[in-house]
Amino acid sequence: MFKDLDPILHSQLRLAVMSLLISVKEAEFTFLKEKTNATAGNLSVQIQKLKEVGYIDVIKQFKDNYPQTICKITPIGIRAFEEYVKNLQAYLTQK
Amino acid sequence: MEQEKKLTEQESLHLITMMINKAKESYHDTGIGAIMWGAVIAICSLVRLSEVHFEYKLPFDIYLLTLVAIIPQIFISIKEKKERKVKSYDDPYLDYIWLGFGICIFLLIYISNNIFGEWGSWANEYKNLTGKSASFRFSEYVAPLFLMLYGLPTFITGAACKFKPMLWGGIFCWICCIVAIYTTVKIDLLLTAASAILAWLVPGIIMEKEYRMYKKEQA
Numbered sequence: 359m360f361k362d363l364d365p366i367l368h369s370q371l372r373l374a375v376m377s378l379l380i381s382v383k384e385a386e387f388t389f390l391k392e393k394t395n396a397t398a399g400n401l402s403v404q405i406q407k408l409k410e411v412g413y414i415d416v417i418k419q420f421k422d423n424y425p426q427t428i429c430k431i432t433p434i435g436i437r438a439f440e441e442y443v444k445n446l447q448a449y450l451t452q453k
Numbered sequence: 454m455e456q457e458k459k460l461t462e463q464e465s466l467h468l469i470t471m472m473i474n475k476a477k478e479s480y481h482d483t484g485i486g487a488i489m490w491g492a493v494i495a496i497c498s499l500v501r502l503s504e505v506h507f508e509y510k511l512p513f514d515i516y517l518l519t520l521v522a523i524i525p526q527i528f529i530s531i532k533e534k535k536e537r538k539v540k541s542y543d544d545p546y547l548d549y550i551w552l553g554f555g556i557c558i559f560l561l562i563y564i565s566n567n568i569f570g571e572w573g574s575w576a577n578e579y580k581n582l583t584g585k586s587a588s589f590r591f592s593e594y595v596a597p598l599f600l601m602l603y604g605l606p607t608f609i610t611g612a613a614c615k616f617k618p619m620l621w622g623g624i625f626c627w628i629c630c631i632v633a634i635y636t637t638v639k640i641d642l643l644l645t646a647a648s649a650i651l652a653w654l655v656p657g658i659i660m661e662k663e664y665r666m667y668k669k670e671q672a
Contacts, residue, residue, distance in 0.1 A: 363462075363465075368460060368465065369460075370460055370468065373460070373465060373468055373469065373472075374468055374472050377468065377469045377471075377472030377473055377476075378472045378473075378475065378476045380473070381472075381473045381476035381477060382476050382479075382539050382540060382541050382542070383540040383541060383542050383544070384539070384540045385476075385538065385539040385540070386538040386539065388538055389479065389538035389539045392538075392671070393472065393475045393476070393479070394472075421535075422535075443469065446462050446465055446466055447466075449462045450462050450463070450466065
């Protein structure tokens with residue numbers, strides 16, 4: 359019996375953001391935007407969703423008088439991502 | 454990228470792999486620090502070699518250039534940190550390794566100067582008593598110790614960043630370290646210059662070139 363894939367992660371942009379954040383310690387919003395080719399508004403909404411479920415931490419600060427948003431994956435996020443990949447592999451192996 | 458597009462399992466796995474690779478590729482050092490230190494150490498060693506070979510002495514110790522180079526290094530580090538949009542897990546460890554390396558180098562200089570000072574007086578006493586010069590020359594054994602230290606952070610950085618020119622540069626330093634045990638001071642200085650060029654200057658130039666290409670792609 360397979361577990362359902364996490365609906366929060368099983369979405370293109372959110373999965374892309376989580377895959378980027380799992381590989382680094384922390385990343386700026388501009389970095390995520392650059393790598394995912396998403397629009398700022400779209401990315402903000404998805405980041406907010408990931409933050410609400412506790413998968414990522416969002417730190418807003420100022421750098422040289424400009425606002426800066428830093429995103430970081432949380433331990434809950436890491437566990438969810440690992441679980442998602444595990445389930446994904448199980449589906450693919452079955453097929 | 455659309456936010457709510459549902460993915461097939463294959464597409465998900467492909468997207469994860471692609472993003473992880475993109476994140477890995479995003480780590481680009483400017484290479485300026487490596488170029489500067491490679492050039493500084495090579496210049497110091499070659500100038501010292503010319504002093505020994507042509508039997509002249511500069512009015513100052515050429516190795517003081519390494520102390521002067523710390524000032525631009527501080528500015529380079531601050532600038533690079535500010536420009537970096539992403540922090541990797543390795544960053545703090547590598548920073549500490551290079552900081553520790555710098556401390557070890559200055560400790561080694563301090564220890565060597567002290568031993569050299571003491572050994573000098575023993576050698577003079579030996580010469581006065583026996584009329585013969587002591588065959589052991591401490592200065593000939595200093596270069597391998599420095600080369601051994603040069604290799605360590607270079608090798609670790611090369612391995613951690615999967616940057617082969619630096620990994621091989623570190624190994625080259627250790628090969629030179631072994632060779633330098635059996636060679637004269639002149640050759641030791643030449644080996645030190647070669648190590649600095651191959652371990653830092655050349656990898657630094659490659660890094661700088663890659664960084665410029667990356668910036669061009671981003672523009």
